[in-house]
Amino acid sequence: MKYARLIWVNLTRNKRRTILTTLSVAAALFLFVALRSVNTTLNEARDVGSESRMVVRNAISVVFTVPEAYYSWLTTVPGVRRVTWGNWFHGIYQDPRDFFPSFAVDVDGYLDVYSNEMEIPEDQKEAWRRERTAALVGTGLMERFGWRLGQTINMTSMIYSPDQPWPFTIRGVYTPFPGWTDEAFYFHYDYLYEMVEQVQPGWYVLELEDPSLAATVASTIDEHYENSRYATRTETEHAFQSGMISMYGNVGLLMNAVGMAVFFAILLVAANAMMMAARERASEVAVLKTLGFSDRLLFGLVLVEAATITVIGGLLGVVGAKLLFEGTGFQGAGFLPGFEVKLSTAMYGMLIAVVLGLISGLVPAWQAARLPVAHTLRRVA
Amino acid sequence: MKIPLIYNIRSVRQRPVSTLTTALGMALVVLVFVAMMALSRGFRAAIVDTGSRDNVLAVRSGADNELTSGLSRETAQTITSMPFVARGADGRPLASPEVYVLVSLDRLDGGDALVVARGVSPRAFEVRKNVEIIRGRALNPGASEILVGESIVGRFAGTEIGETLEFANRDWTVVGHFAAGGSGFESEIWGENEQFMPAFRGEVFQSITFRMTDPSAFESVKTTLENDPRLPVSAYLEYEFYAEQSALLTQILNIAAVFIAGIMAIGAVFGAVNTMYAAVGARAPEIAVLLTLGFRPVSVLASFLFEALVIAFIGGVLGGLLALPLNGIMTSTTNWASMSEVAFAFRVTPDLLLRGVIFALLMGLVGGFFPARRAARQPIVQVARQV
DSSP: OTTHHHHHHHHHHTHHHHHHHHHHHHHHHHHHHHHHHHHHHHHHHHTOSOSSEEEEEESSOTTSOOOTTHHHHHHHSTTEEEEEEEEEOOEEOSOTTSOOOEEEEOHHHHHHHTTTTEEOOHHHHHHHHHOTTEEEEEHHHHHHHTOOTTOEEEEEESSSOTTSOEEEEEEEEEEEOTTSOSOOEEEEHHHHHHHSSSOOOSEEEEEESOGGGHHHHHHHHHHHTTTSSSOEEEEEHHHHHHHHHGGGOSHHHHHHHHHHHHHHHHHHHHHHHHHHHHHHTHHHHHHHHHHTOOHHHHHHHHHHHHHHHHHHHHHHHHHHHHHHHHHHTOOGGGTSTTOOOOHHHHHHHHHHHHHHHHHHHHHHHHHHHHOOHHHHHHHHO | OOOOHHHHHHHHHHOHHHHHHHHHHHHHHHHHHHHHHHHHHHHHHHHHTTSOSSEEEEEETTOSSSTTOOBOHHHHHHHHTSTTBOBOTTSOBOEEEEEEEEEEEEBTTSSEEEEEEEEEOTTHHHHOTTOEEEEEOOOOTTSSEEEEEGGGBTTBTTOSTTOEEEETTEEEEEEEEEEOTTSGGGGEEEEEHHHHHHHTTSSOBSEEEEEBSSGGGHHHHHHHHHHOTTOOEEEEEHHHHHHHHHHHHHHHHHHHHHHHHHHHHHHHHHHHHHHHHHHHHHTHHHHHHHHHTTOOHHHHHHHHHHHHHHHHHHHHHHHHHHHGGGTTOEEEEEETTTTEEEEEEOOOOHHHHHHHHHHHHHHHHHHHHHHHHHHHTOOHHHHHHHO
């Protein structure tokens, strides 16, 4: 620590360069944190589903439906505790680009099966249950559109007669437990059934008695319906979610590749700055050596100096990203619900900053340690 | 008087490490910018090129995609018999009423994805000029046969000629592969509409596409169709219909490209500023001599700006070269408008490379300005005394 002052003086001797380098590291770390948060958000969305719930859907694709008649047989499958169903509504409130998930669901079943995911006041639960046009809305969505409990809103559906307005009254607001989205919109399947001809469930959700039965239950069901007009595909909710997320394509790879490019670009900037600093100070280093500073100490001093720049820059970038994304409530225009900068991402970012500093200081530090004293001093004189 | 450019070029060569690290930093920015734009261009091209400007596509009134549309046989027949529908050599209308469904196929690299299965009329290959069978043969009417688009051959199981795919409880034999100029059709499976109709959704088409006799008359065709009380349809120019589907994702990718490259550029510009200040600082005596010789401050400013631009230009070209190998690499994503998978290639076009170089030059200009101004304003006497 007794060398802190020396390092500080060295850092402040060319303030402009130090500040510019710090800021470029800050920009890089900001970007890094943003990119990585996209990845963690998508991975988290992948992990939402439970392993003890299964989804039965049309084998051809999730856009096709499954018959209502399957319900009673599904309840008899061994290992299945409860069966409920839902349907994708693709509702739109005012602007189609302001996307949020909306479902027509079997109300009693959903309240039962998802009781550990959503917290709803008892009176609101009742109110939602009793009224056919009532909707249950997540806290995040309420906030996004500034809705109030009891408000009637008009939505349209991308799927069912796009011109027709669908009025809903918000009767319940749920608070999600960790891992569940706060932006979903649920309403009565019966309402959909009444308004649309020829509608049947989009999927069934099965609650299992024991997650270890998943494979057996899946094969029992899929074999049973294999040769019917509506063959099924049964998988755990987790696998189902994961499949939906992978439809984005390989976002992770793209983000990582860009992250690498960012890292190297800034490494070059930082390393260049350190080399310039070292070159200018060659004579000083020679003097220090004459005074008895060891090679190893000088090596260390340059490294610490470089790391100080990148760590300060890193802190600026990481904290800046955290504050900015949290302050603006960034959700990637609805494509990245639940977007947040995780603590692990921030820590990882800081680790990168340290590594960046050490690598960028390596060459100048080595040069300083190897500096021939007599030769350099002669040049100065 | 201007300072000869060779002075700067030699100066740049005097400091190879510093020049190269700065240029390489910019090159990486340009690489990311070009790569992301190439991704967005590729996707857009795949979707946009799907439609032709000579064709009209009609779907159920209000629908903006084929998935949620439905048209009865009567509707399709009424449209086909309209006077503005072009006729083929045999005098029959160039129109293809189509069944549009999604099927889930197994990817060869694991998992599955939704692929468009389009039931077309035998005229479809005449209606769509960009589609041609490149291997195998055409569909036989009445048979359980399909053609597979070139982009998905080799990505999904059972897509080679002679193999069979199972969907809708039937086995379909692959009899050929077709190309469609890199467009979205290449990510589809085509079969006969009369075969797909009973196998999937029953007596209903999802869309009808026809060639117009006079492509410039689209507005009147649209009005006629949409105002005809017998026809519950919305009509689109085929080109615009598909272009609209690519708008959102293209926009997101472009915004991401500008956002990411923009922030990276800030870092790289600061790097360039450092380098140029160091260059100016190290050459203070030289600059003083230049000024003493009678070169005007403006010339010195221009000279150092040029030097920054030389470094930036090297960076831009380098970035472009690094991006070139990406051209043609296939990737895929989901077309959210149709919920189906689209395969497409990165498109690194010459104009994109040019933009990359311009981007780099801009970085050089911004990064070089302040150091150059400093050089131009240098007090001569003091510096000269030091020398």
